[in-house]
Amino acid sequence: MNRQPVFFLSHGGGPWPWLEGEFRRSFDWLEASLKALPAQLPEPPTAVLAVSGHWEEPGFAVSTAAEPDMVYDYSGFPEHTYHIRYPAPGSPAVAERVVKLAAEAGIPVARDPQRGFDHGTFSMLQPIYPQADVPVVSLSMRQDYDPAAHLALGRALAPLRDEGVLIIGSGFSYHNLRLFDERAFEPSAGFDAWLRHALIDLPPEERAAAMLRWSTAPFARVAHAREDHLVPLFVAVGAAGDDPATCVYSEARMRGGITASSYRFGQDTTPTGFDLIAERVAA
Template sequence: MATQPVFFLSHGGGPWPWLDGPFREGFALLEASLRALPAMLPEPPKAVLVISGHWEEPGFAVSSAPRPGMVYDYFGFPEHTYHISYPAPGSPEVAARVVELGMAAGIPIGVDPTRGFDHGTFSMLQPIYPDAQVPVVSLAMRADYDVDAHLALGRALAPLRDEGVVVVGSGFTFHNLRLFNPEGRRPSAAFDGWLRHVLTEVSPEEREQQLQAWESAPCAREAHAREDHLIPLMVAVGAAGADPGTCIYAQDDLRGGITASSYRFSQDTTPSVHDLLRKAHHAL
């Protein structure tokens, strides 16, 4: 079984794949990158493990429902978006394996048999697997946002990659809702530039050291007044190990000027991520 890549994906706003008009159109580049993602895998996955910026608990937790429901964790959207469904199955087997790997590393992980898919999960997966055929398991962040703890969790879960599971950190490289407007142009570009350098140009050891000190990055707290949408990256980087990072989505005009990006971590460079993205963008 081939080793699966790890991803950190900016997941967009609310239930955007179920909308029409300018709001949906603003995510066209993101949507193209998400649609291209299955071709970036060496083989179809056994399951997807999602660490979403929209689920946190006092301690780490994993969803174990065989048929997860929906969590409509947004407001102000059209009525129909509170009745949508992403009917992917869960995987109690993968959930049990997550708990086992955590236990082996001395990291307790609780089990939640009732947790459904939040929009950091279903909105991101809808363009990737619109038929919802791949099992999905959700993993809660720890509410203290401890960077070292989340990096360690990612390292503990790395064996899943050799078992057919794609690990996805789902957040946003910029998440300050007050600045999702032209005022966010400067801080989002500054932080994104720093982040892209760290994720794609430095050694794996330096990468972790830089992320541990992320608050010292340019415009860090302007980009992430609260780091709930950044912490999923730490789990992804921990699971990535020594694998290099590649930027698979980059935009500098989101919502009037916001810079955002997404990343893939893998030793495998075939197929060419850049060729896939060029084809996806040309299809827009």
């Protein structure tokens, strides 16, 4: 079995794949990048392990349900978006493997048989696997957001990659809902430039060290006043080990103001060597 890459994906806003109109169109480039993801894998994954920026617990937890429910963790959207389903199965076996690998590294992970798919998981996966035919297991963040703890968990779970499991950190490279317009252009671009340098240009050990001090980066606390949408990246970087990073999505002036990006960690196995880097700048 070939080693799967690891991804950190900007997942978009709310239940956007089920919407129409201008809000949906603002995620066109992101949607294209997500649809392109399966072609970048060496083979179809046996399961997806999703670390969502919308699930945090006092300690790490993993979903163990065979048929996960839905978590409609948003407000102000049309009524039909509170009835949508992403009917992918869970994988109790993969969940148990997560618990075992983490325990071997001295990291406790609780089992949660009730946790369903939040929008950081189902909105991200809908364009990638619209048939919902790949088992999905959710992994929580720890609510202290400690970068070292999340890097360590990612390292502990890296063997899953050789077992066919696709690890995805689902967050947003910029997440400040109070500054999500043209005023965000400078801070989001500044933080994004630092992030791209840290992930792509630095050697693996320095890349991990940069995650520990992320809050000292340019515009860090403007881009992430609360770092819940950045923390999934720490798990991804830990699981990536020494693998190189590639920017697979980058868009300037998303929704009129922000720069957003997504990354793949691992050797390029894409048949055409294709990566979607959408540098869309408003006229």
